[in-house]
Each structure stands twice: as structure tokens, then as C-alpha cells.
Amino acid sequence: xxxxxxxxxxxxxxxxxxxxxxxxxxxxxxxxxxxxxxxxxxxxxxxxxxxxxxxxxxxxxxxxxxxxxxxxxxxxxxxxxxxxxxxxxxxxxxxxxxxxxxxxxxxxxxxxxxxxxxxxxxxxxxxxxxxxxxxxxxxxxxxxxxxxxxxxxxxxxxxxxxxxxxxxxxxxxxxxxxxxxxxxxxxxxxxxxxxxxxxxxxxxxxxxxxxxxxxxxxxxxxxxxxxxxxxxxxxxxxxxxxxxxxxxxxxxxxxxxxxxxxxxxxxxxxxxxxxxxxxxxxxxxxxxxxxxxxxxxxxxxxxxxxxxxxxxxxxxxxxxxxxxxxxxxxxxxxxxxxxxxxxxxxxxxxxxxxxxxxxxxxxxxxxxxxxxxxxxxxxxxxxxxxx
Amino acid sequence: xxxxxxxxxxxxxxxxxxxxxxxxxxxxxxxxxxxxxxxxxxxxxxxxxxxxxxxxxxxxxxxxxxxxxxxxxxxxxxxxxxxxxxxxxxxxxxxxxxxxxxxxxxxxxxxxxxxxxxxxxxxxxxxxxxxxxxxxxxxxxxxxxxxxxxxxxxxxxxxxxxxxxxxxxxxxxxxxxxxxxxxxxxxxxxxxxxxxxxxxxxxxxxxxxxxxxxxxxxxxxxxxxxxxxxxxxxxxxxxxxxxxxxxxxxxxxxxxxxxxxxxxxxxxxxxxxxxxxxxxxxxxxxxxxxxxxxxxxxxxxxxxxxxxxxxxxxxxxxxxxxxxxxxxxxxxxxxxxxxxxxxxxxxxxxxxxxxxxxxxxxxxxxxxxxxxxxxxxxxxxxxxxxx
Numbered sequence: 001x002x003x004x005x006x007x008x009x010x011x012x013x014x015x016x017x018x019x020x021x022x023x024x025x026x027x028x029x030x031x032x033x034x035x036x037x038x039x040x041x042x043x044x045x046x047x048x049x050x051x052x053x054x055x056x057x058x059x060x061x062x063x064x065x066x067x068x069x070x071x072x073x074x075x076x077x078x079x080x081x082x083x084x085x086x087x088x089x090x091x092x093x094x095x096x097x098x099x100x101x102x103x104x105x106x107x108x109x110x111x112x113x114x115x116x117x118x119x120x121x122x123x124x125x126x127x128x129x130x131x132x133x134x135x136x137x138x139x140x141x142x143x144x145x146x147x148x149x150x151x152x153x154x155x156x157x158x159x160x161x162x163x164x165x166x167x168x169x170x171x172x173x174x175x176x177x178x179x180x181x182x183x184x185x186x187x188x189x190x191x192x193x194x195x196x197x198x199x200x201x202x203x204x205x206x207x208x209x210x211x212x213x214x215x216x217x218x219x220x221x222x223x224x225x226x227x228x229x230x231x232x233x234x235x236x237x238x239x240x241x242x243x244x245x246x247x248x249x250x251x252x253x254x255x256x257x258x259x260x261x262x263x264x265x266x267x268x269x270x271x272x273x274x275x276x277x278x279x280x281x282x283x284x285x286x287x288x289x290x291x292x293x294x295x296x297x298x299x300x301x302x303x304x305x306x307x308x309x310x311x312x313x314x315x316x317x318x319x320x321x322x323x324x325x326x327x328x329x330x331x332x333x334x335x336x337x338x339x340x341x342x343x344x345x346x347x348x349x350x351x352x353x354x355x356x357x358x359x360x361x362x363x364x365x366x367x368x369x370x371x372x373x374x375x376x377x378x379x380x381x382x383x384x385x386x387x
Numbered sequence: 388x389x390x391x392x393x394x395x396x397x398x399x400x401x402x403x404x405x406x407x408x409x410x411x412x413x414x415x416x417x418x419x420x421x422x423x424x425x426x427x428x429x430x431x432x433x434x435x436x437x438x439x440x441x442x443x444x445x446x447x448x449x450x451x452x453x454x455x456x457x458x459x460x461x462x463x464x465x466x467x468x469x470x471x472x473x474x475x476x477x478x479x480x481x482x483x484x485x486x487x488x489x490x491x492x493x494x495x496x497x498x499x500x501x502x503x504x505x506x507x508x509x510x511x512x513x514x515x516x517x518x519x520x521x522x523x524x525x526x527x528x529x530x531x532x533x534x535x536x537x538x539x540x541x542x543x544x545x546x547x548x549x550x551x552x553x554x555x556x557x558x559x560x561x562x563x564x565x566x567x568x569x570x571x572x573x574x575x576x577x578x579x580x581x582x583x584x585x586x587x588x589x590x591x592x593x594x595x596x597x598x599x600x601x602x603x604x605x606x607x608x609x610x611x612x613x614x615x616x617x618x619x620x621x622x623x624x625x626x627x628x629x630x631x632x633x634x635x636x637x638x639x640x641x642x643x644x645x646x647x648x649x650x651x652x653x654x655x656x657x658x659x660x661x662x663x664x665x666x667x668x669x670x671x672x673x674x675x676x677x678x679x680x681x682x683x684x685x686x687x688x689x690x691x692x693x694x695x696x697x698x699x700x701x702x703x704x705x706x707x708x709x710x711x712x713x714x715x716x717x718x719x720x721x722x723x724x725x726x727x728x729x730x731x732x733x734x735x736x737x738x739x740x741x742x743x744x745x746x747x748x749x750x751x752x753x754x755x756x757x758x759x760x761x762x763x764x765x766x767x768x769x770x771x772x773x774x
Contacts (some may be wrong), residue, residue: 008415
């Protein structure tokens with residue numbers, strides 16, 4: 001099937017809406033000038049509610065992994081005891097970064113696909129006092145599971161009140177409700193190519209007053225990712241270093257669309273697209289990977305059926321115009337992933353399910369034509385009607 | 388004077404040609420897919436000659452300061468003795484980064500505006516053996532001076548053959564001839580928003596085999612900026628982390644234009660625009676800041692005349708449609724800077740000089756109408772005709 005543009009259904013980079021594409025093609029301006037200051041302030045003001053904070057949001061030129069590194073090097077000194085609550089590849093990555101920078105890292109790891117049980121977390125913290133920080137993943141992009149972050153944060157605040165709570169919110173914030181200040185979370189990072197519908201290149205990091213105060217005590221060497229010069233510069237409407245201007249324009253354009261749609265509608269759209277994706281895949285006989293009690297609203301992972309050659313299946317999907325994401329790390333070839341975050345509509349999910357149906361039939365899977373799209377549509381409408 | 392688009396004459400971000408703007412507005416694709424691999428390989432192959440290398444060029448998502456940090460953390464261990472040859476703000480920044488990461492940094496500083504004399508460098512190295520690395524700035528954006536880097540590298544290779552030579556080539560490479568392999572330079576960094584005519588967001592780092600070998604011994608903690616995963620990923624046509632895709636597209640489009648123009652023509656265009664800028668400013672009575680023997684082909688700094696209020700002058704320039712750059716650090720308010728790199732034509736320089744003339748007359752400077760543009764034009768034509 002030929003088409004004019006692929007349906008990019010990976011969990012970031014997400015597709016760019018037309019006005020965001022236009023913004024990416026704008027002419028450069030002076031990043032130390034008054035126009036840029038207006039843009040930067042507008043971005044921060046519009047992002048704060050998605051983090052659920054009234055505090056600072058630093059805008060760094062890097063991708064998510066750089067943002068994760070920034071959360072580590074600004075909060076942890078060599079030798080500090082930290083707890084890395086890991087539920088997948090990106091949780092492991094944060095733990096690895098903290099280890100590289102000399103932290104004394106304990107991993108509280110869940111089986112991939114599951115989340116971290118708040119009771120297990122409570123028991124661990126009670127038995128192991130003295131952590132300087134606890135790292136959590138909000139939405140684990142590698143498994144399609146979303147942590148019950150409010151409950152987890154409440155446990156940490158209660159049992160280990162002195163620990164900083166640091167959250168990888170890369171693939172969740174902006175698409176899923178988040179209440180950093182209310183939940184007592186100290187540092188949250190997200191990235192431009194996820195819910196924000198822009199190209200990769202910016203990480204946005206929200207920081208609590210408690211974390212800003214803690215930062216001056218941190219001895220880990222840092223320069224580019226030192227958040228303090230960013231805070232100081234942003235007071236003057238500038239970034240500490242030259243920003244990725246084209247991506248700044250795009251994030252600004254994405255936030256303009258988000259302001260028009262409204263946060264509640266955005267969150268509901270993600271839930272609808274996620275429910276449709278899951279129902280469609282299940283109706284086609286695919287097993288979903290994550291714990292059903294904690295399915296992610298932004299990315300779904302499904303198991304590759306026994307005997308199916310995933311690279312061939314993926315290539316056939318791409319020939320049909322739909323780009324899916326591979327499994328990562330130990331899940332390579334064992335799961336595939338569908339992104340439904342940022343710029344995503346029910347129609348695009350139905351399109352993806354339709355091509356999966358067609359390719360599944362080509363590959364001899366026991367699939368009934370129409371079953372996937374019908375189930376996806378029914379799940380979406382059920383949800384829209386309030387179930 | 389109104390106009391449709393400002394003449395952005397700062398030394399980066401540089402103006403984007405139309406095809407580069409179009410590239411910045413492209414739809415996202417899978418950065419782990421075959422199309423991206425083709426693009427990445429084409430970019431590296433087209434950049435290598437500008438570095439003067441047949442070796443690897445790592446593409447990192449960050450701006451120039453991040454690229455500088457990458458050159459430090461991959462080559463220097465805490466306690467290593469390094470020589471920072473500084474001729475301005477960006478040389479100082481590298482020295483600062485090396486200090487932050489625990490290097491034992493000696494600064495060999497020249498007066499701002501001057502370059503580092505190769506004989507002084509030789510004498511210093513002879514008197515102070517044992518440096519692990521020497522950091523040099525190719526083109527100092529803060530002062531408009533360009534180091535005689537080939538001579539300096541030859542001195543280092545002769546006197547301190549074991550020292551790594553690490554060059555900040557951010558605002559020079561791509562606009563000025565550079566022969567990394569021939570000169571025996573180990574690491575060179577540049578950035579997308581300079582000669583490459585793209586938005587900020589990518590740093591490109593060329594690395595010698597000697598430096599790759601040395602890297603495994605380096606104990607400085609690093610993760611996002613560790614160059615080794617980048618080398619490994621690029622073998623497979625990928626970047627280590629998600630790249631700033633829109634900027635990758637733009638750099639690719641910029642290199643397409645550069646391939647059509649040819650390196651010799653590009654270098655000559657920069658020399659012509661630089662000569663015109665200098666002649667125009669001088670004819671208007673401005674004193675140039677840098678040592679005339681080492682004027683930069685990419686950026687010119689001029690002194691703010693006594694009694695002139697620079698912020699007012701700059702604002703009047705911007706009202707006239709021409710954006711100039713402030714002096715940096717200790718030169719704030721004392722010099723202003725004109726960028727002539729990347730996308731720049733003689734016509735744009737004449738336009739800038741024309742508006743400077745007009746504003747200078749408004750501000751009561753003793754300027755003769757037409758003198759600046761006439762001198763600029765004459766200097767350019769002299770150079771084009773071979774003087």
C-alpha cells in the first residue's frame with residue numbers, strides 16, 4: 001500500500017503537526033534577544049502545569065539521556081547512597097549513570113513489564129534507611145508500563161522524608177496527569193520529542209526548591225549539565241548556552257496546540273488511543289507485555305508470537321506505511337512497541353491496527369479481517385462514552 | 388527602515404538558506420531506520436574533508452559548549468596536567484571545564500585580541516614538559532582572532548610529542564581550511580550553527596586513532612558525552628542516543644549546498660566577506676579589535692567608540708534590520724561583533740555596513756555617507772581579483 005507519509009508509531013520521536021513542522025523551518029534569530037526571552041518564558045509558563053509545579057523548569061539542549069544525566073549529576077555526590085527503582089531499560093540507564101558518577105547504587109528491580117509495588121518499596125525503605133535520593137521511572141518506554149508514581153512518592157515522603165525523589169518523566173509528562181509539587185517530587189525530566197510533539201533536542205527539567213538548595217552541596221563535577229547557570233540565565237530570558245533554536249520554536253508551537261486542546265482533552269485522547277491500541281492488538285491475538293493493571297497511556301508493548309520473524313514482519317509493516325518500534329535490550333525480537341503519544345489520533349491507531357491485521361494475515365497468523373479495527377473502535381467509543 | 392527578514396550578523400546561529408529551513412520542517416522518521424543511516428553516513432563523509440581527516444566524526448546532540456565538554460571528559464583524567472592555550476572567552480571556557488573535571492590546568496593566556504605566539508608556546512613547552520594534552524582555540528569567536536593553528540600544532544608535535552592536541556574548531560572548521568590529520572591534531576570539535584548553516588543542536592567531533600586509543604585509559608566519569616558508544620553506534624548508522632533529527636536534516640541540507648559550492652569557493656567567500664567587513668568598519672572610523680596579522684575570516688570584533696552607548700546603538704541597528712552581536716565577558720559594551728560565516732554574501736555585508744553607516748550618522752559619529760560601503764566593496768573586489 002502506498003501512501004504520502006508514513007504513520008510513525010514509535011514512542012518518540014513522535015509525528016510533528018503541521019504548525020510544528022513550520023516552526024522547525026523558521027529562520028534563526030538572536031538567542032540573546034528580546035523575542036527569544038518572550039518565547040522561553042511562554043514555554044516555561046505553559047509547561048509548568050503539565051509538571052504540576054510552580055517552580056523552575058530548566059530547558060537544556062540534549063536528548064532524554066542527557067536530561068537523565070543532568071538529574072543525576074546535580075543531585076548526587078560520589079559515594080551517596082541512592083535507590084534506583086527500575087522497571088525496565090530506562091530505569092536501568094539511570095542506575096547506570098548514577099553508578100558511572102560514583103553513587104552507591106542499590107537497585108530495587110521489578111520484573112520487566114511490571115511496576116514497583118508501593119508496599120515493596122515501603123518495606124525496602126524501612127529496612128534500608130539513609131538514601132540520599134530515590135530514582136523512579138514514571139512511564140517505562142521499554143515495557144509499556146506506568147508506575148503508580150503518586151503512591152510511590154507518598155511512600156518515600158513518609159518513610160524516607162530526607163530523600164530527594166527524582167523522576168524520569170520523559171515519555172509520560174505532558175500526556176498523563178502529573179502533580180510534582182503535590183506529590184512532593186523534587187526533580188522531573190521530560191524531552192521535546194515525546195508528548196510535546198517536537199523534534200528531539202531539548203530536555204526540560206523541573207526542580208523543587210529543596211533540590212535547588214541541595215544542589216550547592218553536590219560535589220559531582222558538572223558543567224554543561226549544571227542546572228544552576230540555567231536557572232540564573234532563564235531569569236534574564238536566556239538559556240545558559242546557545243539553545244537548539246529550531247526545537248525551541250517547535251516546542252513553542254506544540255504548546256500552542258496543547259493550549260488550544262486543553263490538558264484534560266489531551267490526557268483523555270491518550271487514554272482513548274491507548275485503549276484502542278490494546279483492544280486492537282488483543283483482538284488480533286497478540287499478548288500484551290505489561291501488567292494490565294498498569295498499562296501505559298503512551299506506549300504499548302506486545303509479545304512477538306512464537307515462530308514469527310519480527311524483522312520481516314516489521315519490514316512488511318513499513319512497506320505498508322506504518323513504522324513500529326523494536327523491543328529494546330533483552331526484549332529485542334521478543335516484543336514490539338506501538339507509540340501513541342504526542343500527535344496521535346484514533347484514526348492513526350485504526351490505520352496502524354489495519355496494517356497490522358493485513359500483514360498478520362500475510363504472515364499466516366490466525367487473524368480475522370476486521371477484528372482488530374472493530375475491537376479498537378469499540379474500546380475507544382466505550383471509553384469516550386464513559387465506559 | 389522596514390524589511391521582510393532581519394540580516395542576522397551574529398557569529399552563530401547563522402542564517403539558514405531556504406533548503407536548510409525546509410529541512411528543519413521535515414516530518415520525523417525512525418532514527419533507528421535505514422534512511423537515517425544513509426543520512427548519517429553522508430554527513431560524516433562530507434564533513435571529513437573539512438576537518439581534514441579520514442577518521443571518525445562523532446555527531447552529538449548538544450551545542451558547542453557540550454562539544455567542548457566532550458573533548459575534555461574523553462581525553463583527560465583527574466590530576467592530568469593540561470595546558471590551556473587561551474586567547475579569549477572560549478579558550479577560558481575550555482580551561483574552566485578541564486578544571487571542573489579535576490585536571491591540573493596551566494593557562495598560557497594571550498592578551499585578548501592577540502593569538503598565541505608559536506615561539507612562546509615552544510618556550511613554555513620546553514620549560515614545562517609532561518603535559519597530557521594541549522587545548523587550543525582555532526578561531527576565537529569572542530575576539531575575532533584566528534590562531535596560526537598549523538604552526539602551533541607543529542610546535543607541540545615537535546616539543547611535546549606525547550601530548551594530545553585538542554582544538555575548539557567551533558567557529559572555524561567548515562569556513563576556513565583545516566588539516567587535522569596532516570597537522571597531527573587529535574580532537575577537533577565544531578557545531579551545527581556555525582559554518583554548517585544549520586540550527587544549533589549538534590556538535591561534531593573528529594577524533595584521531597591516537598585519541599581513541601587514549602580514551603580507554605581516561606577515568607573521568609562520563610556517560611552522555613562518552614564518545615565510544617557514538618563510534619560503535621555510527622558503525623551501524625545510528626547515534627548512541629536519539630539525535631536532534633531536525634538539525635541532522637538541516638546539516639545534511641547545508642552540506643548539500645556546500646558540496647555544490649565547493650570548499651575552495653566557500654573559503655574564498657569567507658575571506659571576501661571578512662575583508663569587506665573590516666574595510667567597511669575602518670572606513671567608518673571603527674577600530675578593529677584583533678591583531679591585524681590574525682584577523683578571523685568568520686567574525687570581526689570592533690571597538691565601541693568612546694562615548695557611544697552600545698545598547699542604544701545596537702537597538703537602532705535592529706530597528707534598521709541588522710542584528711549585531713555584543714561583546715562577551717570583559718568586552719561587554721567595549722566591542723561589538725559581526726558574524727560573517729556560514730550563509731553570508733558580500734551583499735549581506737554591504738547591507739550591514741550600510742545600516743551601520745546610517746545609524747552612526749544618526750548617533751553623530753564623524754562618518755561620511757557611502758564611505759563604508761565603498762571601502763567594503765573595494766576590498767572585496769581587490770581580493771576577488773587576487774589583490
